[in-house]
Amino acid sequence: MSWLPVMLWLVPGVAGLTLWLMPRGSSFQGRVAKLSATVQLALAFGLLEATNGGDILVRNLGDWPAPFGIVFAADRLSGLFILLQSVLLATTVWVLRPSVHGEQSVARALPLLFLLSCGLNGAFLTGDLFNLFVAFEVVLLASYLLIQVPGTERSLRAAFPNVAINLLASLFFFVAVALLYGQYGTVNLADLSLRIGSGPPSTLAVVAFGLLTVAFGIKAGLVPLLFWLPATYPTFSGPVAALFAGMMTKLGVFALLRTVPLLMHATVVPEILVWIGAASALLGVLAALSEYELRRLLGFHIVSQVGYMVLGLGLLTSGAIAAAIFYLTHHILVKAVLFFVADELERRGGTRDLRSMLAARAGAGGLAVIFLLAAFSLAGLPPFSGFFAKVGLFRAMLEAGSWWTLTILAIASFFTLASMLKVWRLAFQTDGSVNTASPTPTALRPIWLLVGASILLAITAGRTFEFAEATARQLLDPSSYAGAVLSDASGSSASEVPES
Numbered sequence: 001m002s003w004l005p006v007m008l009w010l011v012p013g014v015a016g017l018t019l020w021l022m023p024r025g026s027s028f029q030g031r032v033a034k035l036s037a038t039v040q041l042a043l044a045f046g047l048l049e050a051t052n053g054g055d056i057l058v059r060n061l062g063d064w065p066a067p068f069g070i071v072f073a074a075d076r077l078s079g080l081f082i083l084l085q086s087v088l089l090a091t092t093v094w095v096l097r098p099s100v101h102g103e104q105s106v107a108r109a110l111p112l113l114f115l116l117s118c119g120l121n122g123a124f125l126t127g128d129l130f131n132l133f134v135a136f137e138v139v140l141l142a143s144y145l146l147i148q149v150p151g152t153e154r155s156l157r158a159a160f161p162n163v164a165i166n167l168l169a170s171l172f173f174f175v176a177v178a179l180l181y182g183q184y185g186t187v188n189l190a191d192l193s194l195r196i197g198s199g200p201p202s203t204l205a206v207v208a209f210g211l212l213t214v215a216f217g218i219k220a221g222l223v224p225l226l227f228w229l230p231a232t233y234p235t236f237s238g239p240v241a242a243l244f245a246g247m248m249t250k251l252g253v254f255a256l257l258r259t260v261p262l263l264m265h266a267t268v269v270p271e272i273l274v275w276i277g278a279a280s281a282l283l284g285v286l287a288a289l290s291e292y293e294l295r296r297l298l299g300f301h302i303v304s305q306v307g308y309m310v311l312g313l314g315l316l317t318s319g320a321i322a323a324a325i326f327y328l329t330h331h332i333l334v335k336a337v338l339f340f341v342a343d344e345l346e347r348r349g350g351t352r353d354l355r356s357m358l359a360a361r362a363g364a365g366g367l368a369v370i371f372l373l374a375a376f377s378l379a380g381l382p383p384f385s386g387f388f389a390k391v392g393l394f395r396a397m398l399e400a401g402s403w404w405t406l407t408i409l410a411i412a413s414f415f416t417l418a419s420m421l422k423v424w425r426l427a428f429q430t431d432g433s434v435n436t437a438s439p440t441p442t443a444l445r446p447i448w449l450l451v452g453a454s455i456l457l458a459i460t461a462g463r464t465f466e467f468a469e470a471t472a473r474q475l476l477d478p479s480s481y482a483g484a485v486l487s488d489a490s491g492s493s494a495s496e497v498p499e500s
Helices: 003-021 026-053 076-095 103-125 129-148 152-182 189-197 205-218 230-233 238-264 271-289 294-315 318-350 354-360 366-379 386-400 405-425 441-459 461-477 478-487
Strands: 055-060 071-074
Touching: 003 026, 003 055, 003 071, 003 076, 003 103, 026 055, 026 071, 026 076, 026 103, 071 076, 071 103, 071 478, 076 103, 076 238, 076 318, 076 441, 076 461, 103 129, 103 238, 129 152, 129 238, 152 189, 152 205, 152 386, 189 238, 189 386, 189 478, 205 238, 205 271, 205 294, 205 405, 230 238, 230 294, 238 271, 238 294, 238 318, 238 478, 271 294, 271 366, 271 405, 294 318, 294 386, 294 405, 318 354, 318 386, 318 461, 354 405, 366 386, 366 405, 366 441, 366 461, 386 405, 386 441, 386 461
Parallel strands: none
Antiparallel strands: 055 071
């Protein structure tokens, strides 16, 4: 099964190149995009199934054994992130409609979406820090080009701060990789974990860990370097913004989940993440309360909810990390749904300002139901998936004796509900006016699939938590990851090591 990680990297890359070479605007281009997204989704399900038992699939490229060559390593965490990313990619491709979002915009966006997917999958699968850096740059390139797709003055203005802050993160990341290589002679994550674990980290290593934390924190949109995020998301074409809302900040969260238990568990970084996560959770939702542009409001919510995940990681217990993994799974699905809803609302009302949607708010029908289900889940109301996600986090904080973080998250949850009720009151509460631009049932079908996935997550919360706990235990056992990656000397087959 070691071919699966390589295929999940190649499929979106080949699809993106093929779509770029095809004539723009042809109906065949849309069919190829949908087929490619479906193939990737099927492969992602296969990868999750292959890693679900605790096996770590390893493939060394070019017959160069780790730690000297390029290595792909897929564990439970990789399988989960790739599946979630593939679900959002497929939904975005199906929701993009030339008749609604513009023929040229859709034609330009499709190749870039698969380039973005190639970079994300590469980041989720790579086994060394340098190739993680390369994957980050591929994602940054695709992001910059996707910002330009609408071609509006606002999208052009938003491009500079987005690229500038992310290039700063890339600089920190590159310097950190150089420091670790100079200190330990390797950038392979498995090899680094063994070398760092053999003794206390050096001063240079601690500096490198700090730079990595800042770089990943910028990518995740954490306090204090967060303001590029809500300014950027409103500039994307609507469905593309949903994909970004679901996955882009989670790339930073993934990098922290991968590196903190593996490399930084014996440093002060986890404690710092607890403080930053709590600050992000509270300040992000307070900023959202003051917003009336829907996508900016949802962008600040992302900052808040990423804080929940990072706080859980910072506690560095299996229960807290498991709750963070469950929470991010729920959040990726629900937040993408809310951005799809925002796209439909903006199209229907002809405005992005919630206060100007008053005259066109009635007659939303299925869209209103979709919003309510996603909003209640985001706020953590029972019996939705967000309720189980927050209960898991609250329980982990109680077990850790962290009452102050529990209090902050409870306050943030209340404000989240308040902001969702504000959106409902302004955009959906009927006043007897007639809406002549309600979305058709066909346009909502892909979004309903995401809503169904969120509901299924709530129904299967027990089993999903079991998977999350197994994933957390695997992350907290660096020896299993290092053993799988370094034991395959030939690089010709998968190294499948059961969880210890």
